Amino acid sequence: MLKDPEQDHLLGFFRQRFGITREAFADYYLFRRKRTVWVFTKDDRLKDLASLQVKSVGIPLLRWVGTHLKPTSTALQLFGVHADKNIVTLPTDQLRDLVEGKEIKSEFGCTPGYVIVAIRSAVIGCALYLPGRLISQLPRNMFTSQTWEYVIQDKKMGKA
Amino acid sequence: MPNLAPEEYFAPFSQIIPNFAAFCSKLYDPLPIHLRMNTLKASVRETRLRLKRQGIALVEEKPLNLVYRAKNLSHPGHLLEFSLGHLHSQALSSVLAAIVLEPQPGEAVLDLCAAPGSKTSLMAQLMQNEGIIVANDRKPDRLIPLRANLKRLGVTNTVITRYPGQHFPKRFFFDRVLVDVPCSAEGTLRAGPNGTLRQSTWGSQKLTRLQRDLLLMAFDLLKAGGTLVYSTCTYSPDENERVLDFLLESRPAEIQPIGIDLPHSPGLQQWNETSYDPSIKYCWRIYPHQIDTVGFFMARVVKGS
Numbered sequence: 001m002l003k004d005p006e007q008d009h010l011l012g013f014f015r016q017r018f019g020i021t022r023e024a025f026a027d028y029y030l031f032r033r034k035r036t037v038w039v040f041t042k043d044d045r046l047k048d049l050a051s052l053q054v055k056s057v058g059i060p061l062l063r064w065v066g067t068h069l070k071p072t073s074t075a076l077q078l079f080g081v082h083a084d085k086n087i088v089t090l091p092t093d094q095l096r097d098l099v100e101g102k103e104i105k106s107e108f109g110c111t112p113g114y115v116i117v118a119i120r121s122a123v124i125g126c127a128l129y130l131p132g133r134l135i136s137q138l139p140r141n142m143f144t145s146q147t148w149e150y151v152i153q154d155k156k157m158g159k160a
Numbered sequence: 161m162p163n164l165a166p167e168e169y170f171a172p173f174s175q176i177i178p179n180f181a182a183f184c185s186k187l188y189d190p191l192p193i194h195l196r197m198n199t200l201k202a203s204v205r206e207t208r209l210r211l212k213r214q215g216i217a218l219v220e221e222k223p224l225n226l227v228y229r230a231k232n233l234s235h236p237g238h239l240l241e242f243s244l245g246h247l248h249s250q251a252l253s254s255v256l257a258a259i260v261l262e263p264q265p266g267e268a269v270l271d272l273c274a275a276p277g278s279k280t281s282l283m284a285q286l287m288q289n290e291g292i293i294v295a296n297d298r299k300p301d302r303l304i305p306l307r308a309n310l311k312r313l314g315v316t317n318t319v320i321t322r323y324p325g326q327h328f329p330k331r332f333f334f335d336r337v338l339v340d341v342p343c344s345a346e347g348t349l350r351a352g353p354n355g356t357l358r359q360s361t362w363g364s365q366k367l368t369r370l371q372r373d374l375l376l377m378a379f380d381l382l383k384a385g386g387t388l389v390y391s392t393c394t395y396s397p398d399e400n401e402r403v404l405d406f407l408l409e410s411r412p413a414e415i416q417p418i419g420i421d422l423p424h425s426p427g428l429q430q431w432n433e434t435s436y437d438p439s440i441k442y443c444w445r446i447y448p449h450q451i452d453t454v455g456f457f458m459a460r461v462v463k464g465s
């Protein structure tokens with residue numbers, strides 16, 4: 001489990017970068033293993049499980065990339081609803097381009113760094129914003145090529 | 161071995177499967193696609209609406225308000241909502257096993273044979289991600305899809321272990337245990353385009369011994385008063401009623417009735433000259449002509465306090 005200064009640093013990152021306050025993480029423990037930090041539901045009995053050979057605990061929250069912190073798309077899907085800045089909402093055809101590896105060239109009103117990518121109705125995950133450029137950080141295998149056929153159908157109905 | 165038509169394949173069970181002709185005829189239909197809505201990440205209403213807009217026709221499976229049959233969808237894995245973990249593709253019978261266990265928020269729950277985590281993730285959903293689940297599976301390569309599913313579905317209350325379930329350490333005791341054992345799995349079979357079933361092997365003695373050992377360990381890992389569910393996707397009495405009967409002979413276990421209003425058949429009282437404990441009638445056998453899903457067996461067992 002993380003010691004207070006490191007935990008404060010990580011939670012400070014979420015607050016500063018995305019406006020996600022400490023309260024959003026109040027019901028969770030954070031653990032670090034190598035360069036990945038994991039999040040797990042707070043429960044006193046977890047320490048009793050230390051006698052088992054545990055292979056993994058909870059889900060990945062963020063990773064250290066060099067000296068930067070990079071949130072996982074999984075974490076942003078869970079905690080991103082509490083964010084109020086550095087969020088880029090894309091129409092679905094641009095999301096598709098992003099996922100397919102194309103950079104989206106635009107100013108999004110964000111500061112450079114990792115951002116939350118969303119479509120109108122859901123948080124999708126993580127991208128990197130550099131001045132005028134948005135670059136996908138979503139897991140490559142997150143979608144299949146057919147995913148977009150359904151999404152386009154949704155768009156035709158004028159709602160996506 | 162040649163592939164066989166359902167009538168020949170299941171001939172050994174023709175006496176125990178009610179309305180055998182209807183059963184066989186159902187096996188010529190493809191397995192339906194069931195979608196379980198994952199309320200850890202999105203509301204049922206929201207997900208239903210999004211699917212509807214994509215032209216996907218959903219039929220609610222009552223009385224379970226989180227499972228829908230998708231009538232015109234062949235590959236749920238292509239849906240954006242699948243990638244985002246707003247839903248999971250899961251057979252109705254698999255959903256039932258987790259619901260029958262009734263895990264509660266805040267409890268300690270063990271899933272002894274957990275991969276790829278369809279039932280683990282539903283249990284986390286029923287527990288609202290509160291409490292603790294230990295998801296165990298002995299096969300290292302099966303831990304990869306287990307981990308991926310838990311991540312995609314936003315499960316934060318689960319730790320993963322990799323013990324042979326029959327040797328799980330007795331150091332921590334659980335309110336509930338799910339023991340969804342490896343089995344012959346012919347409940348998943350439906351006839352292919354040529355009208356035959358792909359031959360699989362029937363449960364060996366080694367498999368039935370493993371099933372007994374897993375069930376005994378699951379029982380021993382329960383707290384007094386705790387509940388377990390034993391489940392398989394086979395029709396073989398040797399892998400079902402006989403395993404439960406062995407538990408009743410060896411431990412202070414009580415089989416409880418299952419209080420859900422869905423068609424099923426009771427556990428058998430007898431097979432191949434052997435009679436079973438009368439309470440085995442409370443087990444459920446699910447056949448595809450009763451509920452159109454994977455054929456299934458489950459028992460809800462309580463540990464005397």
Ligand SMILES: C[S@@+](CC[C@H](N)C(=O)[O-])C[C@H]1O[C@@H](n2cnc3c(N)ncnc32)[C@H](O)[C@@H]1O
Pocket residue numbers: 254272273274275276277278279280296297298299302323324325326340341342343370
């Ligand atoms: C029927 S599947 C479980 C399906 C899972 N409960 C779900 O709903 O996604 C049986 C699992 O038991 C695992 N298994 C086989 N032998 C085992 C053992 N001795 N101990 C624990 N798990 C075992 C297999 O690797 C397989 O993943």
